[in-house]
Amino acid sequence: MRVAIGLLMQETNTFVPQRTNLETFRAVYLREGDELLSGFATARTEIPAFIDVLRSVEAEIVPLIAANAIANGTVTRAAFDDLMARMVGRLTGAGPVDGVLLALHGAMVVEDNPDAESEIVARVAEVLPPGTPIGVSFDLHGHVTPQAIQPDVFYVGYQEYPHIDMYETGERTARLLLETLARRRRPVMAFAKRPLIVSPVKARTVDEPLASIVREARRMEATGEVLHASLFPVQPWLDVPDLGFGVLVCADGDVARAQQAADRLADMAWDRRDQFEPDLTALTEAIRIGLISAGTTVVADAGDAPTGGSAADSTAVLAALLAAGADSAGRLSYLTLRDAAGASRAIAAGVGAEVNLAVGHAHSVADGKPVAIRARVLSVSDGRYQMRDAGARGMVMEQGPTAVLAIGDIRLVLRSRPAYEWDTGIYEAFGLSIRDAALAFVKSPSHFRVGFEPLAARVLTADTPGPTCPNMRRLNFSRVTRPLYPLDEFTLKGRP
Known part of the structure; x- marks a missing residue:
């Protein structure tokens, strides 16, 4: 048995000005051929899962490419075509394969195509003999369209958000491919969608209102009604047509049953639409609570989340902390900021040095101004560390030259x-212990809760500005199909 494996991931944010090119992918990783077999070390992600399942049955693995740009602006057509040429070239050059496994995100937008994943699948399928199965894993935040339904293609989405089952999703996808090749399963897909977008801070699968929909999806799987039921509340920072809450259901040979299940789950989401309103706290209030309350207050700076496409250089939190007197509060406040020039200057000055810097907004120049600070350099490093919390445990982060600065407290x-x-x-x-802080800010809408919540006395989501803001009404949509909830109040035909 020969199975090809590949990964092409990027989560697009159309509200940021920059474009994602080939160098953007290379800055995260672009691995080809045998590099896929060893390049992920102990990371609990999809490619290692594909490899483990295939090796367990002594299948021959045909590695294609693994390219990831995390989240960023729209992908250039040139970069996309280059990566597809590499993937398809390796596939055609490898000789016949029995099946293909692809790890995709689901929300990649190319300059001339708002549904890049459907194009990826189609371009892979067109060089395969008819009937060759393709198994695709998707992130729960995918922007899924009817074009995803293609012959001999099945999809399996993450079941958890925060994303703690990336490896397990890879396992589920690979096992279904093996069952398909053994003719024990005949996966068929159905799709449903409702005109609803959900703030990621309200899309946690362990909390209502999504939790009850997730339980129904798991019940359908447990009873054998369907093979896989995947929910896609979608990442909402996409200004593209047909944005909404999607459902993909995979059944064993029964399309009608799959469609019935998909419609039921999509209707459950629509019926609960008013329950998806996020619970947000004003930034100044979040700081006040943190400085006067016992224990550590962890605050999501969701508006500047790099995993949603933000530049991670907003000074909104830093400016608000300084205005609130957090630098002389007698208790510590933590935050991060991306500023390569500032980090370079601090590193050059050395540990113990006092530096005057203007930090922030080197990339998001239209959204704010740098903040002038005087700080002491506490430590310097190459910015490399290995993630240890659930989900992406084992993944190595490369955030570049990094300096830890003290601005008073x-x-x-x-x-x-x-x-x-x-x-x-x-x-x-x-060197910064979470438990030592009164306030710890995290540029993430929800995933941070896996590691931070056990250490926190309380967790708040600040209504911060930026291209990943958690308040959907702050976004300036112009291309989405209207009406769209919660931007518009309306009812659907046949629904309350």
Whole structure:
């Protein structure tokens, strides 16, 4: 048995001005051929899962490419075509394969195509003999369209948000491919969608209103009604047509049953639409609560989340902390900021030095101005650390040259590149214990809760500005299909 494996991931944010090119992918990773077999070390993600399942049955693995740009602006057509040429070239050059496994995100937008994943699947399928099965794993935040339904293609989405089942999703996808090749299963897909977008801070699968829909999806699977039921509340920072809450259901040979299940789950989401309103706290109030309350207050700076496409260089939190007197509060406040020039200057000055810097908004120049600070350099490093919290445990983060600065009682981790802010390592790896802080800010809408919540006395989501803001009404949509809830109040035909 020969199975090809590949990964092409990027989560697009159309509200940021920059474009994602080939160098953007290379800055995260672009691995080809045998590099896929060893390049992920102990990371609990999809490609290692594909490899483990295929090796367990002694299948021959045909590695294609693994390219990831995390989250950023629209992908250029040139970069996309280059990556597809590499993937398809390796596939055609490898000789016949029995099946293909692809790890995709689901929300990649190319300059001339708002549904890049459907194009990826189609371009892979067109060089395969008819009937060759393709198994695709998707992130729960995918923007899924009817074009995803293609012959001999099945999809399996993450079941959890925060994303703690990336490896397990890879396992589920690979096992279904093996069952398909053994003719024990005949996966068929159905799709449903409702005109609803959900703030990621209200899309946690363990909390209502999504939790009850998730339970129904798991019940359908447990009873054998369907093979896989995947929910896609979608990441909402996409200004593209047909945005909404999607459902993909995979059944064993029964399309009608799959469609019935998909419609039921989509209707459950629509019926609960008013329950998806996020619970947000004004930034100044979040700081006030943190400085006067016992224990550590963890605050999501969701508006500047790099895993949603933000530049991670907004000074909204830093400016508000200084205005609130947090630098002389007698208790510590933590935050991160991307500023390569500032980090370079601090590193050049050396540990113990006092530096005057203007930090922030080197990339998001239209959204604010740098803030002038005087700080003492506490430590310097290459910014490399290994994630240890659930989900992406084992993944190595490369955030570039990094300096930890003390602005009185404020601790600023100044880094050169954006990186996942899912893991407590964003502070702990650089000598800052979460439990020592009165306030710890995290540029993430929800995933950070896996590692931070057990250490926190309370967790708040600040209504911060930026291209990943958690308040959907702050976004300036112009291309989405209207009406769209919660931007518009309306009813659907046949629904309350």
